[in-house]
Amino acid sequence: MSTAATRSDAPESPSSPADDTDALLRVSNMSKYFPIKQGIFIQRQIGAVKAVDGVSFAVRAGETLGLVGESGCGKSTTGRVVAKLLDPTAGEIYFDGKDLAKYSRRQMREMRTDIQMIFQDPYSSLNPRHTIGTIVGAPFRIQRTKTEKGVKAEVQGLMERVGLNPEHYNRYPHEFSGGQRQRIGIARAIALRPKLIVCDEPVSALDVSIQAQVVNLLEDLQNEYGLAYIFVAHDLSVVRHIADRVAVMYLGKVMELAPRDTLYSTPMHPYTHSLMSAVPVPDPKKEGRRERILLIGDLPSPINPPSGCVFHTRCPKYRAVLGESDRERCRTEIPLLTAKAPQQFVACHFPEVRADIAAGEDAGITAGTESGTGTGTGTTAP
Numbered sequence: 001m002s003t004a005a006t007r008s009d010a011p012e013s014p015s016s017p018a019d020d021t022d023a024l025l026r027v028s029n030m031s032k033y034f035p036i037k038q039g040i041f042i043q044r045q046i047g048a049v050k051a052v053d054g055v056s057f058a059v060r061a062g063e064t065l066g067l068v069g070e071s072g073c074g075k076s077t078t079g080r081v082v083a084k085l086l087d088p089t090a091g092e093i094y095f096d097g098k099d100l101a102k103y104s105r106r107q108m109r110e111m112r113t114d115i116q117m118i119f120q121d122p123y124s125s126l127n128p129r130h131t132i133g134t135i136v137g138a139p140f141r142i143q144r145t146k147t148e149k150g151v152k153a154e155v156q157g158l159m160e161r162v163g164l165n166p167e168h169y170n171r172y173p174h175e176f177s178g179g180q181r182q183r184i185g186i187a188r189a190i191a192l193r194p195k196l197i198v199c200d201e202p203v204s205a206l207d208v209s210i211q212a213q214v215v216n217l218l219e220d221l222q223n224e225y226g227l228a229y230i231f232v233a234h235d236l237s238v239v240r241h242i243a244d245r246v247a248v249m250y251l252g253k254v255m256e257l258a259p260r261d262t263l264y265s266t267p268m269h270p271y272t273h274s275l276m277s278a279v280p281v282p283d284p285k286k287e288g289r290r291e292r293i294l295l296i297g298d299l300p301s302p303i304n305p306p307s308g309c310v311f312h313t314r315c316p317k318y319r320a321v322l323g324e325s326d327r328e329r330c331r332t333e334i335p336l337l338t339a340k341a342p343q344q345f346v347a348c349h350f351p352e353v354r355a356d357i358a359a360g361e362d363a364g365i366t367a368g369t370e371s372g373t374g375t376g377t378g379t380t381a382p
Contacts, residue, residue: 030091066243
């Protein structure tokens, strides 16, 4: 096994990934536990599902932060808590200088103009009884926002902007394809010109041929309106294309957080190594030289996560490389998310650069065609 040497130029006094005073959003030690109750007449809590456990990160205006990880790692729950669709169990969520963690549902209603969400399922996220005009125009009516030319004209303008035919204003969701429905959800999200949009796997339910078009559309809207995105996904190729920084999550915790190019060229956490080794590279020669790192065992239960480092039960380095004293540290001591290199935060006692399995530039999705931008005038895009 060929491995690069452990990076030794880490800062002596690393700062927290949430320590960014210029950030639009700062999340510090945020947790979300779902209680497990037992009993018929008198219910008592007997445990909790630790869906998100002490997550910290920051997002600047106009930036895209990618949240990646396998199913059940807590990335979607993180996005929903940030959008305050779920209340956090603990931690701080500062948005534009305001602590949203303490905001009530009534107070959050006023903040919905600045924080919106694009949902994963383009079918269930749209009310089948409402027309597209009603769905996209809902934010204007709920927030009592006045428009210069009226709500209908504004909605038709939004439909045209996302690549839909404005003449389909009175159609119902079932008359559109999956890609078109996701464009409707995007139009609804950008209606009030928010500052932050949480994208909960917005392309995972779409055909591969449509994914690039939707990703291009999101990038065009970001450049036009200065949007910040939290982009939740499990496809590292999609994240490689759209994200500025990437946070890798496992069992409710952030394992590694770094700028996109840094993470994809010099990953340091063993879990990131395994994810990167699974990303296909189109060059057969490069693919043949890369090592495929397989994780043994099932994902532990978030009800009773492992002690110490939550990844140690599946960590290849723990099993094959470390000595007994180092293994004891992994089993008993929780690794903190600290800076091991400039802007690269890693939650591992023994991080190691593995440039040999890095996904690299050529592993991204093909999303550069003009037809994928969704800026057509009056045409119905896929």
